Amino acid sequence: MRAEIITIGDELLIGQVVDTNSAWMAERLNEVGIELYQITSVHDTREHIIAALDEAFRRVDIVLTTGGLGPTNDDITKQVLCDYFGTHLIESASVRAHIEQLYAERPDVLNRLTATQWLVPESAEILPNRVGSAPLMLFRQGSQLLAAMPGVPYEMKIAMEEQILPRLARPTEHIIHKTLQVNGIPESALAILLEDFERNMPPYVRLAYLPKDGVIRLRLSAYGRATEDEMQTLFDQLRHLTRDYRIADTDEPIEVLVAKRLKETGATIATAESCTGGKLAALLNRHPGSSAFYMGSVVAYDNAVKRNVLGVRADDLDQYGAVSEPVVRQMAESVRALMHTDYAIATSGIAGPDGGTPDKPVGTVWMAWATPHGTTARCFRLGKLREQITDRACTAALINLLKIIQ
Amino acid sequence: MRAEIITIGDELLIGQVVDTNSAWMAERLNEVGIELYQITSVHDTREHIIAALDEAFRRVDIVLTTGGLGPTNDDITKQVLCDYFGTHLIESASVRAHIEQLYAERPDVLNRLTATQWLVPESAEILPNRVGSAPLMLFRQGSQLLAAMPGVPYEMKIAMEEQILPRLARPTEHIIHKTLQVNGIPESALAILLEDFERNMPPYVRLAYLPKDGVIRLRLSAYGRATEDEMQTLFDQLRHLTRDYRIADTDEPIEVLVAKRLKETGATIATAESCTGGKLAALLNRHPGSSAFYMGSVVAYDNAVKRNVLGVRADDLDQYGAVSEPVVRQMAESVRALMHTDYAIATSGIAGPDGGTPDKPVGTVWMAWATPHGTTARCFRLGKLREQITDRACTAALINLLKIIQ
Structure with missing residues (x-):
């Protein structure tokens, strides 16, 4: 099963913000067995968002969007999604109650712009966002699903963990990643050391080299066809071959x-x-x-x-x-x-x-x-x-x- | 003039690496007047890279790629670009001399895998990478241009500054961004304060709200049609309207x-x-x-x-x-x-x-x-x-x- 992320916001495309959300979401998706196929960052414009949605749904069945759900004029994601899915905004009593309770002690926040946050697309399933005012929205169309989340990292994380991930259908195939870390050997010398190993790997297993700050992370990946036992055997071989340089058998920092x-x-x-x-x-x-x-x-x-x-x-x-x-x-x-x-x-x-x-x-x-x-x-x-x-x-x-x- | 970035690497799509390169590149592109239209992250597979190139060149004339230029088997960008542009690899004497000099004191690096780094696409212009072994490649086709860079952030930065940016044609139109920072007012209350200002803005000027860690950055942007004087007048109005909350007139941290x-x-x-x-x-x-x-x-x-x-x-x-x-x-x-x-x-x-x-x-x-x-x-x-x-x-x-x- 494959997903794509579309991050929405001019700030990403002019370099005012580094997109840390996608890596976090990618890791969580992989953990539950969903392959993240592509990440696309687009402007806050109607045409651009719609073009990205069209392209993504030609490739995958699950699209996750972040950003553009704030109360200000530059945030247009909710309205564009209404148009894309042929629905319109209605007031949600439950979202309204939540927002009024969330900001009960902040009269300066409970203004008429914040009130636009309790307007939601009629055809979408609305999920609670317990830490912010932007409603989480789930659109379904045939076998395809779109989840729209805020771009604020901690709101997105809670939304993913508590609401979105539990609602994504569990895939029947497994994604297996196993990573070890080495230090004290150049990347090219390590690849020569592992040449026979790589040649003998099954074709559905991939080995990746990720050098950073003097450490090389070596990652074995299999999408679907490999069993846990088979991957463990390969990983043990890799552990043995790298024994002189290995500093960890996990991907932990x-x-x-x-x-x-x-x-x-x-x-x-x-x-x-x-x-x-x-x-x-x-x-x-x-x-x-x-x-x-x-x-x-x-x-x-x-x-x-x-x-x-x-x-x-x-x-x-x-x-x-x-x-x-x-x-x-x-x-x-x-x-x-x-x-x-x-x-x-x-x-x-x-x-x-x-x-x-x-x-x-x-x-x-x-x-x-x-x-x-x-x-x-x-x-x-x-x-x-x-x-x-x-x-x-x-x-x-x-x-x-x-x-x-x- | 518009550009797109394609970042290549499974590590981005399984969440092992946060893409900090794109934001840095985006900022530099904007500074020289090139609009970054989209950022796309793809897997290290031939089909995926080629599909992303095709799509990007339908939208823009400048494509910048990062990643996949290392000496190991998981790095395939150079070969895929050869296929895409219909050329083949030849040995470059100058790249070879550079690499041999770069690693003169590291015999463990100067091995036969590193030697593959001095094979370069015949039809590409090869630019020097003074801090690494991966050659920088510039492909031109009609009015379109592709620059391929390593994904290692500091190699990419030096490549962009010293080699790529100076070779991108200077656009005749200007991109103007002006940012100020405020603190102590909710985003929605700020938007209400600025409602008249936003209503009276010329249609080719946009105002964006970027809240983070208690600070809201307010950004005025114009692509092409606004003059510096006109933007300065708008910015001064914005400064005046936000005077009670303003902590800076720039985007500096x-x-x-x-x-x-x-x-x-x-x-x-x-x-x-x-x-x-x-x-x-x-x-x-x-x-x-x-x-x-x-x-x-x-x-x-x-x-x-x-x-x-x-x-x-x-x-x-x-x-x-x-x-x-x-x-x-x-x-x-x-x-x-x-x-x-x-x-x-x-x-x-x-x-x-x-x-x-x-x-x-x-x-x-x-x-x-x-x-x-x-x-x-x-x-x-x-x-x-x-x-x-x-x-x-x-x-x-x-x-x-x-x-x-x-």
Whole structure:
């Protein structure tokens, strides 16, 4: 069974908004066995929306739209869908009651524009949107189905989880994806290592390489024809072949793998960050439950903070520079002592665009890992662009920590 | 002049990767006066890529593709483009020389799969990719043009900036977007405030509302027919009408507005973060030049860190709880003193999913701003979902700081 997503909004096509919705929806659709065939982003214009609907329904039976359901004039999705499905707007007493209750304490929201939100297409099934005013709409025509949702990510997510996904017919075939992650081998060398494996794969199984920030995710995919046992056998072969580089047998982000391992062992962690500037801290506490292992961080961006808060020796800062082994070692050990943790990570590097030297070009990052059994440090060269350098530094810091705690 | 983007890769359609490329490309295209008409994400299959190319070239004259140019078997874009444009692969001496030089110190990368990267379509113009091995390809057919780029974001960005954009014909018409940002008014109330303005706008000008994290971006757009003067007059009217809520006259992110203001006045800042966990720090040093004003942060996730590193009184933590006015005031003042800055922001809240109480439900966030003229504090209710709460907290913290320093 196949679906398509149509995201509606000029903001996507002029670059004011990154479409994070589609990836989230794609993942959830795959989990329930529905293949997402295409994603299309279109303008808030009648002709464009209708053309995209026509094309999508020629390819698939399920179309999910996001966006264009707000109360303002630039939001036209509801009216266009009425025209497309040959229906018209009527007042919904239940949507009205919901909106009046949702904004009971906000008279400034309960105005005549918000009142247009309780007008709904007569022929559509209206599903409750418990976190917003835009009604969720389900249109059915023969075997085809269209679900229209708001583009606000958290409204869309609740709509999908609670209302849309449970109403999509369960497919009889399975989609199976199995992903492992490797580190420390170039993509092309990995592909050569796996050449025989790829040649011998059944034709209905695909292998994909997804390199990012120094990690390559290897994904085996089968749509329909492969059994779980068969895929597990292939995956085990892949695990064996990549054993020297493998860091995980799942698609979970590195910070989740680290969190799991720390929770299992009851260990705690802190970070002392210069070039990563809090990004490593934010990664470690991004997911629920992080207070069990994550204590805190010092972001020592300025050298005075390295000296005064982390007690890095001024002599070492002068002699070796802030991006150096002695400095990251002291940063890691100091924050570990300050926050009474089992582990600590320190980063100091040149994220650019300025500050590079011939000896330490932009992209040079020193890191240290302080543990109950001593401290290790290592220097990396992580690219040329600010965001790339800091992202890769976080990944490298966590991969190395994972190796230490495993 | 119109363009479309086709992003190629199963990873986008199973949700393993969020497409951040398209928004970046969209913004750059708009800046040079090219309207991005549609974005389409397709699978790594021959039929799907060819169908998308056919459809796109029926609508526009410029097609930009990303993805599928790696050396592994799942990357098929180059071969499919050869078939589509009726050409075949030949060895390129210049691409070969570039790749051999790029990986001179990486014999593990210079293998026979990487060698396939210097095979290029004979009829395409090959542009240099100075940061990777995948050649950039430009196909021309009559008035139509296709540019193929890697999907790796930083390779794509350098390709667009240095090679593709300069080769796209300059349109004779202008696209004008003008954006301002407001805060503190619901979207529907804003639309009512602007009803007369919208009614009186010329028909070729559009107004869009983009709410996110408590800020609404209001965008005036005109494709071709409006003059700069005319748009400026409309924009000035909009500025006047929104004067009570307006926080910026540009589309720049709040952290950039804060950075500019701090640099102008030579002031410095630090943060003390509990619930935002380093996200606020990472925002403040995300852009180049942040070392001029951003000194550092203490992420005091655990209460012991609040006591021991920031000197928050244990009595106050016990009596009022970590999410309270006395605690955030002490956090802000303490980090301001510790890091010798002019300003400091502190956050402490319940990001959930656990930890909420009837008095302080999930989404409750206390914040304080310490300044040379004293400290202010405020409590917010910022939603129900972890990521939404911490994102909104960062935005609220920076908006309030901006109001203080302006």
